[in-house]
Amino acid sequence: MLTRERMYQAIIEKDSTFEGTFFTAVKTTGIFCRPTCTARKPKPENVEFVSTAKEAILKGYRPCKVCRPLEKSGETPEHIRTLLEALSADPSKKFRDEALLEMGLEPSAIRRWFLKNHGITFHAYQRMFRLNSAFRHLRDGAPVTGTAFESGYDSLSGFADSFKSVFGVAPSNSKSRNVINAIRLETPLGTMFACAADEGVCLLEFSDRKMLETELKDIARLHNAEIIPGDNPHFRQLRSELDEYFEGNRKVFTVPLFTPGTPFQQEVWQLLQTVPYGTTSTYKRQANTLGNPSAIRAVARANGMNRISIIVPCHRIISEDGQLTGYGGGVHRKQWLLDFEKRNS
Structure with a gap:
């Protein structure tokens, strides 16, 4: 407590x-x-x-008028959302500083916001977004030349150089690589970082989790993919279901998940999703359910390797003596989630 x-x-x-x-x-x-x-x-x-x-x-x-506690922490400002929507509608569009000024936006302020929230400048974000769109067109069979110019590049060589710097291969070899898209999500418990592949959501973690960088490297390796900012069809459903969860109106998630791992990890993660909302289980009970009573430590390790917080509810697993034990997002968040679910069950 x-x-x-x-x-x-x-x-x-x-x-x-x-x-x-x-x-x-x-x-x-x-x-x-x-x-x-x-x-x-x-x-x-x-x-x-x-x-x-x-x-x-x-x-x-x-x-308070300084921290505005009634708003979501770090919520994307309206003018940033407008920029992102325009970019999503036309990835080839280039918002240079002159265009931002004409829109009444200060380029340096936009740059600071993207550096703080995405770790890259807005111009770098635009380039990544364009390349993400181009990658998908190429994977769908579009020709390299047409894709390059439709993506806003003035030359094939410039497009090829940019593409290779991100994906490590020439555009003509793009089918040998995959892309995982990444976004920020704001929740009542703070900012979360989400990743999704074509098959489904493959990561959902609090942005301050110490193991986040390691997890990102792991999913890039497991998927043979590059992680770049960009939209994904699964993100809209993820946002909607998370909002409903934190409003107390959703107890079961249906957004597709993609969680590669060892057969044992897969068993543990699937079992986690059967622990009912508003209840808790224990590592020992999980091991017994899996038919391997001596695997308590292995079950605990597999729980700790879960990369999809809340949806794969490892926060519902406690120790046999009732202690909360560890949680990647912090034990205080684990306590909050358990209390929240209990109140709404």
């Missing part, structure tokens, strides 16, 4: 892993904030911690 001392330490450190698990209500100002608020921190005796924004409002607190 989260203690008052641990929550106060989290707001001092502006720890994003606690995003959505509690709110800080300041008695002296009458406002409430998210854990990562950059406003001046109050003294311990002047705060109380609440579980939800609704609870804070019912107690008479107003939302």
Whole structure:
């Protein structure tokens, strides 16, 4: 359980892993904030911690104008969404700085947002998006020349060089490589990172998970693929079902999943998906169900290797003595998810 001392330490450190698990209500100002608020921190005796924004409002607190606790943390601004929608509608379109200025947007601000949220500049994001679109056209049998010019390139050599720098092969050899698309998703518990292949969603993790980089390398290797920003048909369903889950209106997910692994890992992950919403199981119970009572540690390791949080609900597995044990997104998030599901079951 989260203690008052641990929550106060989290707001001092502006720890994003606690995003959505509690709110800080300041008695002296009458406002409430998210854990990562950059406003001046109050003294311990002047705060109380609440579980939800609704609870804070019912107690008479107003939302902070600095951290805006009623909005999703890191939510994509409207002007960024407009840019992304325009790019999705026409991947060949190039938004140079002059075009951004004509739209009333500051290029440096756009650059900072993409660097912070995607790790690359907006111009680099556009290039990756165009190449992702070109890759799919080539895989569908489109000719290289037509694809190059339809993707906004002025020359075949420029297209070939860019394509090879990303995929490691010439456009004519594109069928030897695969693409995994990646996006950010905002949830009440903080930003998540999702990846999807043609077969389905292959990764859903909190963006601050320490093992995320290793997981990305693993799925790139397992799929013989490059991971690049871009849209995927499965993302729309994923967004919709996650929103319904966090609204308390969805208990079972139907979005297609693609989870390559060893036969034993596959068994464990499939068994995880049978643990009912609002309940918990144990590593020992899982091992017994699999007909291998001595495999408790192996089951625990396979749970830890699960790359699809929430949908493959490893948060519902606890130790035999009732302890929550580890969770890639943080034990406090695990506790929040279990409490949330129990309230809504």
